[in-house]
Amino acid sequence: MEVLLGAAITLVILGAVFGMGLAIASDKFAVKVDSRIESINEVLPGVNCGACGQPGCSGFAQAVVEGKAPVTGCTVGQAAVAELVANIMGVTFEKKERTVAVVMCHAKGVKNKFVYQGVRDCRAAHVVGGGFLGCDYGCLGLGTCVxxxxxxxxxxxxxxxxxxxxxRCTACGKCAAVCPRKLISIVPVSKMVHVRCKSLDKGAVAKKICQDSCIACKRCEKICPYDAIHVQNNLAVIDYHKCTSCGKCVEVCPNHTIINLARKRSLAKRTLTV
Structure with missing residues (x-):
């Protein structure tokens, strides 16, 4: 009986000693988590899209606290979330204009070079013979971006x-990243005028392939009062830093390649109110 009692007491003492040891070790080797990480994670959208370049929202929050990512890194949350993150970090940031994705192609009626029967993915189709579309620069239309x-x-x-x-667009850039022909650009929402073509073919060739193509006529370049558009490699290119969306280039474009989204937005609003 005395032997059993002694064994029990020994076990209790050993348990207490080991317990204290574990408690001390747990406190000594515990990984200290910065409370700001949790606070930042709470104000993020929580979609874990990875557009910020980090492994999800929690990864972004940790990167910000560690100084490895800017407070403006959440492209989905844009300025609203950036301000919240900046407040948590106790820093200021430069507010930037909201951006959206714009598809730089509006070609219609372009014939195919051949019948494509492969995987319904723009990237896969682009690999096969440079794509089935008659225009080597146009949208393949298989919806990979969608x-x-x-x-x-x-x-x-x-x-x-x-x-x-x-x-609904958050300018996360996922659509632009998967487009094999780089037809989607992320631009400031206030910029209304865009060249909806990426063809580098000479005017005569481009016109035969697509009726909506840029033919490098330079009318837009000549009429622009802000020197914001120039023809480069047979394609009109807009400098958005200079462009005021005045629309003069839109008016003179013979193929209606250059569009003004302000008109489309206005028509859309009218449709909704009718």
Whole structure:
């Protein structure tokens, strides 16, 4: 009996000693988590899209606290979230204008070079013979960008081209990243005028392939009062830092390649109010 009692007491003492040891070790080797990481994580959208370049929202929060990512790094949250993150970090930041995705192609009626029967993915189709589309620079229309959008901000239009729903677009850039022909640009929402073509073919060749193509006529370049548009490699290119969206280039473009989104937005609002 005395032997059993002694063994029990020994076990209790050993348990207490080991318990204290574990408590001390736990406190000594515990990983201290900066409370700011949790605070930042709470104000993030929580979509874990990875557009910030980090492994999800929690990864971004940690990167900001460690000084490895800017407070403005959340492209989905844009200025609103950046301000909250900056307040948590106790820093100031330069507010930037909201940006949206714009599809730089509006070609219609372009014939195919051959019948494509492969995987329904623009990237896969682009690899096969440079793409089945008659225009080597135009949208393949297989909707890979639409599938990449996590915010349901894109859809395929009736003419077979992707459309952006600006109100939902977060400018995360996922659609632009998967487009093999680099047809999607992320631009400031205030910029209304865009050249919806990426063809580098000479004017006569481009016109035969697509009726909406840029033919490098330079009319836009000559009429622009702000020196904001120039023809480079047979394609009109806008300098958005100089462009005021005055629309003069739109008026003289013979193929209607240059568009003014302000008109489209106005028409859309009218449709909604009717």
């Amino acid at each position: 599938e990449a959008c996590k915010f349901e901000a894109m859809y395929m239009g009736e003419e077979g081209l992707p459309k952006v729903i600006e109100e």
